[in-house]
Amino acid sequence: MKKQFLLLILSTLFAMPLVAQEFNLSGELRPRYENRYGFASLRSDGDAAGNFISQRTRINFDFKNSKMVFKVILQNVRVWGDVSTLASNDKSIAFHEAWAEGIISDKIRLKIGRQEIAYDDQRIFGSSGWAQQARSHDALLLKITPNTNHKLDLGIAYNADNQTNIDNLYSNIAGYKAFQYAWYHGDFKRFGLSFLFLNNGIQYINNEGLPSENIKVDYSQTIGPRTTYKSDNFSIDAAFYLQTGKSYNKSIDSNYFGGNFNYVFSPSFNVTIGGEHFSGRDMDESSNDIKSFKPLFGSNHKFNGLMDYFYVGNHANNVGLNDIYLHLGFSKNNWSAKLSPHYLASSAKIINNENNQNLDNYLGAEIDLMIGYKINNIKIDAGYSQMFATESMETIKGGNSKLSNNWAWIMITFKPNFLNYKFNIPEKK
Numbered sequence: 001m002k003k004q005f006l007l008l009i010l011s012t013l014f015a016m017p018l019v020a021q022e023f024n025l026s027g028e029l030r031p032r033y034e035n036r037y038g039f040a041s042l043r044s045d046g047d048a049a050g051n052f053i054s055q056r057t058r059i060n061f062d063f064k065n066s067k068m069v070f071k072v073i074l075q076n077v078r079v080w081g082d083v084s085t086l087a088s089n090d091k092s093i094a095f096h097e098a099w100a101e102g103i104i105s106d107k108i109r110l111k112i113g114r115q116e117i118a119y120d121d122q123r124i125f126g127s128s129g130w131a132q133q134a135r136s137h138d139a140l141l142l143k144i145t146p147n148t149n150h151k152l153d154l155g156i157a158y159n160a161d162n163q164t165n166i167d168n169l170y171s172n173i174a175g176y177k178a179f180q181y182a183w184y185h186g187d188f189k190r191f192g193l194s195f196l197f198l199n200n201g202i203q204y205i206n207n208e209g210l211p212s213e214n215i216k217v218d219y220s221q222t223i224g225p226r227t228t229y230k231s232d233n234f235s236i237d238a239a240f241y242l243q244t245g246k247s248y249n250k251s252i253d254s255n256y257f258g259g260n261f262n263y264v265f266s267p268s269f270n271v272t273i274g275g276e277h278f279s280g281r282d283m284d285e286s287s288n289d290i291k292s293f294k295p296l297f298g299s300n301h302k303f304n305g306l307m308d309y310f311y312v313g314n315h316a317n318n319v320g321l322n323d324i325y326l327h328l329g330f331s332k333n334n335w336s337a338k339l340s341p342h343y344l345a346s347s348a349k350i351i352n353n354e355n356n357q358n359l360d361n362y363l364g365a366e367i368d369l370m371i372g373y374k375i376n377n378i379k380i381d382a383g384y385s386q387m388f389a390t391e392s393m394e395t396i397k398g399g400n401s402k403l404s405n406n407w408a409w410i411m412i413t414f415k416p417n418f419l420n421y422k423f424n425i426p427e428k429k
Contacts, residue, residue: 019426021065025419028058030132031080031412038405040308041397042389053080056132058096066103073097077132096136101143111141117155117297119183120194120226123239123258126299135297137174149187156180169205169215175297177203177217192228196241197221200296204248220245220252222296234263243293254279254293272327276303278311280320280348291348292317305342305366307385307407309397319396320347322361336372341365350392364389364401377417382410 036050037043055078062071075096083090099113116127116136128135139157146152158178161171181198199219206216224241238259243252260274278293285291295303300311304323308314315321324343330336343365350359370383387405394401 019065019067019424021423021425022063023419023421023423024060024062024417026060026415026417028056028060029414030057031055032132032409033411034407034409036407038307038387038399038403039407040312040314042387042394042399042401042405043403044399045403054078054132055080056134068103069101071097071099075133096134107145109143109145111143112139114138115141117141118299119153119196120185121237121239122299122302123226123256123295124196124198124222124241125181125183125297126302128299128301130299130301135299137297151183151185153183154181155183169203172203177201190230192230194226195224196226197223198296199245202247206249216249218246218248220247224256233265234261236261241293247290250288250290252290254291256293256295268330268332270329272329273325274327275324276321277347278321280346281317282349283319283351284349290317292320305344305385305387306340306368306370306383307366307387307405309344309366309387309393319350321345321363322347334374336370336374338368338370340368342368344393346392346396350395352391352395359392359395360390361392362390363393363396377415379413379415380410381413382408384408 031053032055033053034051037047039050055076057076059074060071061073062069064070073096074093076090076093078090078092083092095114097114097116099111099115101109101111103109114136116134117125117139118127119125126135137157138159139155142154144152144154156179157174157176159174159176161173178201179199181196183194183196185192185194199221201217201219203215203217205214207214220243222241222243224239226237226239228237229235236259239257241256243254243256245252256276256278258274258276260272262270262272264270278295279291280293281291294316295311298311301308304310304321310321310323322345326341328339330338344363345361346363347361350361351357352359365388366385367388368383368385370381372379372381374380385407389397389401389405391401399405
């Protein structure tokens with residue numbers, strides 16, 4: 001009787017439709033030593049080098065089936081020594097990502113929660129993975145995929161400091177009050193086309209009326225296409241964006257253009273020649289209009305030189321930038337290397353503050369060298385960068401252009417896979 005009952009249960013389970021499930025648990029530990037001797041801005045006489053070790057530690061959990069995807073990344077970011085050896089708590093732990101994606105159909109998905117948002121070359125929206133904390137947003141995305149060649153993402157975000165009954169001033173911790181955007185990408189054989197429309201809101205106090213009327217939100221619009229072409233040995237990409245609207249009650253009129261030509265000489269060696277133009281503001285400009293393009297949420301460290309002189313928390317509403325660069329890339333077996341010289345110049349007028357004379361637009365040159373070695377789930381990367389600055393760079397950045405300005409670093413990344421488990425369960429009706 002017991003055998004018959006067991007057979008009945010098993011036959012019932014096998015007769016039911018099964019849903020495939022997958023569970024993953026992985027980690028990341030990434031300590032990085034840096035020697036900063038003129039990083040992000042020119043050093044002054046007597047400045048000593050900054051030396052420190054930062055570390056990112058992550059536990060990655062994700063679960064997926066045919067109905068949904070669920071992901072959580074628990075993250076700790078610290079500098080060695082920032083917490084006592086007898087510390088009773090650690091405030092450096094946070095959720096880098098915590099989101100769920102509902103699979104409404106094979107063409108429509110809804111993703112909501114704390115998440116990275118990255119598109120195309122990550123110029124406007126990027127994950128900023130070099131930063132130990134990286135970048136993520138609290139947002140809702142509607143992802144539409146009518147077929148394999150076309151994608152459309154619609155996203156919204158709305159930020160507040162806390163739960164409140166009164167519309168108080170938002171502290172702009174996230175860098176914005178709200179945004180709405182649409183991103184489209186289409187593949188047409190060898191050609192690719194993306195188009196972005198981003199409406200980004202900044203909140204501020206405008207003391208021109210009653211207290212209830214002082215809290216304002218100005219919206220700027222970033223609009224533009226990016227195109228790509230890929231052949232067997234070479235690829236080309238180009239992007240153009242306009243920015244308009246208002247920010248802090250100032251009108252915006254700025255633009256950006258960038259393009260690259262990449263040629264693969266062999267499986268081990270490739271060359272990229274490219275350039276970027278950011279509109280800027282003349283130093284003797286009398287208008288209050290904002291004429292400097294801002295790349296907003298981009299992975300800015302990967303562009304315009306690794307020493308972060310431009311657009312990494314700096315260079316906003318400044319003289320803009322023209323960057324012409326060359327990337328020489330090499331990879332073989334477990335080794336990789338990259339050499340990148342940059343020619344840097346302003347796109348707007350630079351004025352000497354002492355004699356009110358126009359200065360050359362040439363800001364200087366930066367040379368970046370990176371070497372990497374990977375074995376199993378461990379990767380070792382190291383780099384050295386040197387900035388050769390001019391008086392013009394000194395005028396907009398401060399410091400002393402005649403001093404040597406350089407940066408060196410070494411980083412080890414561990415990415416263990418703890419668990420990958422696939423199983424089936426009966427589908428619930």
